[in-house]
Amino acid sequence: MTCSADYAPQLRARGYRMTPQRMVILHVIHHSGKHLSPSVIYEKARKELPGITETTVYRTLEFLAQNGLVRSAHMGNGHLVYEIAGHEHHHLKCRICGSEMEVEHSLLAKLYHQLETASGYQLTDSHLTFFGLCPNCQKGE
Amino acid sequence: MTCSADYAPQLRARGYRMTPQRMVILHVIHHSGKHLSPSVIYEKARKELPGITETTVYRTLEFLAQNGLVRSAHMGNGHLVYEIAGHEHHHLKCRICGSEMEVEHSLLAKLYHQLETASGYQLTDSHLTFFGLCPNCQKGE
DNA sequence: TTCCTTATTGCAACTATTTGCAATAACATA
DNA sequence: TATGTTATTGCAAATAGTTGCAATAAGGAA
Ligand SMILES: [Mn+2]
Ligand SMILES: [Mn+2]
Ligand SMILES: [Zn+2]
Ligand SMILES: [Zn+2]
Numbered sequence: 001m002t003c004s005a006d007y008a009p010q011l012r013a014r015g016y017r018m019t020p021q022r023m024v025i026l027h028v029i030h031h032s033g034k035h036l037s038p039s040v041i042y043e044k045a046r047k048e049l050p051g052i053t054e055t056t057v058y059r060t061l062e063f064l065a066q067n068g069l070v071r072s073a074h075m076g077n078g079h080l081v082y083e084i085a086g087h088e089h090h091h092l093k094c095r096i097c098g099s100e101m102e103v104e105h106s107l108l109a110k111l112y113h114q115l116e117t118a119s120g121y122q123l124t125d126s127h128l129t130f131f132g133l134c135p136n137c138q139k140g141e
Numbered sequence: 142m143t144c145s146a147d148y149a150p151q152l153r154a155r156g157y158r159m160t161p162q163r164m165v166i167l168h169v170i171h172h173s174g175k176h177l178s179p180s181v182i183y184e185k186a187r188k189e190l191p192g193i194t195e196t197t198v199y200r201t202l203e204f205l206a207q208n209g210l211v212r213s214a215h216m217g218n219g220h221l222v223y224e225i226a227g228h229e230h231h232h233l234k235c236r237i238c239g240s241e242m243e244v245e246h247s248l249l250a251k252l253y254h255q256l257e258t259a260s261g262y263q264l265t266d267s268h269l270t271f272f273g274l275c276p277n278c279q280k281g282e
Numbered sequence: 283t284t285c286c287t288t289a290t291t292g293c294a295a296c297t298a299t300t301t302g303c304a305a306t307a308a309c310a311t312a
Numbered sequence: 313t314a315t316g317t318t319a320t321t322g323c324a325a326a327t328a329g330t331t332g333c334a335a336t337a338a339g340g341a342a
Contacts, residue, residue, distance in 0.1 A: 074215050092256070092260050092262050092264075095265060095266075101260060101262070103256065103259075103260070107252075107255065107256070108252065110252075111251075111252045114248065115248070115271065116273075118244075118248065119233050119242060119244070120275070121233050121235065121242070121271075121273040121274065121275055121276070122274045122279055123233075123271055123273035124236060124272060124273045125236075125271070125272040125273070128269055128271075130256065130262075130266070131265055131266040132257075132262040132263050132264035132265045132266070133262065133263045133265060134261070134262055135261040135262070138263055
């Protein structure tokens with residue numbers, strides 16, 4: 001669980017605290033490498049810290065997302081999933097078979113600039129999910 | 142409630158039925174012109190059809206979205222909202238003050254084509270929400 | 283108009299997520 | 313190392329959304 005040592009300073013710098021709960025949640029997300037639902041995170045976290053509650057998991061996930069340590073995404077089933085905030089990327093997901101693929105944010109950089117220029121907004125988030133049909137499922141149409 | 146007359150054939154053509162519940166829900170969404178949450182839709186629908194249940198509202202909204210009559214969106218609070226499926230568009234939303242603005246899909250058309258070419262996926266959905274800072278809130282940063 | 287099939291609804295029970303509040307514990311300071 | 317402040321947690325209760333199933337009713341066919 002050494003990985004959480006890297007995150008503590010980020011929290012302290014903002015006046016927040018590192019706790020066993022936050023450590024274990026970061027640990028779980030950090031080492032999974034994929035999108036995890038709150039309930040899966042809870043189950044895994046519980047193995048290392050049996051007393052942890054679901055309430056804390058939900059609250060911590062939102063807190064970590066707010067502070068840029070993790071990133072949330074809607075993958076189409078209506079429920080949020082979380083992952084460590086690493087490289088900026090987006091997702092493509094097939095409406096039929098559910099297969100996913102990642103898209104580098106650099107592919108959207110031009111669009112983001114266009115949108116910023118056209119709207120005056122400064123875009124801060126980048127973790128979108130585009131839906132469509134994968135090459136395989138297009139055949140069946 | 143005449144507006145629902147237009148929707149009935151679309152449902153029948155697919156083997157589905159038009160019901161008072163679907164009528165009133167479509168009516169509510171059609172005449173609102175903005176994004177509505179399931180609970181707001183339920184409250185409004187109830188005024189016209191007192192017996193309707195929340196379960197039916199949730200189920201109907203998903204059904205209508207699946208069949209292209211309405212469109213759902215995540216506007217950042219974790220809850221889905223719905224609107225009539227009219228012109229294709231996306232949204233820009235300020236993380237601080239919550240102000241929103243619409244973006245025509247045509248602005249993203251080029252990107253969509255790029256993504257399709259690069260990935261092989263055929264993109265079907267277009268109702269995204271981009272988050273950032275509105276011109277006004279940028280000043281305070 | 284009446285009948286029949288089956289899509290749709292309502293109910294009740296369940297799972298998921300949020301919120302208020304008092305108890306706890308992180309960590310800055312002395 | 314001991315102390316005080318207050319960020320954070322756990323609990324319980326509330327709200328939001330889902331699911332199985334039997335009763336109902338839309339609408340095609342007779
Ligand atoms: Mn991702
Ligand atoms: Mn919209
Ligand atoms: Zn597919
Ligand atoms: Zn703003």
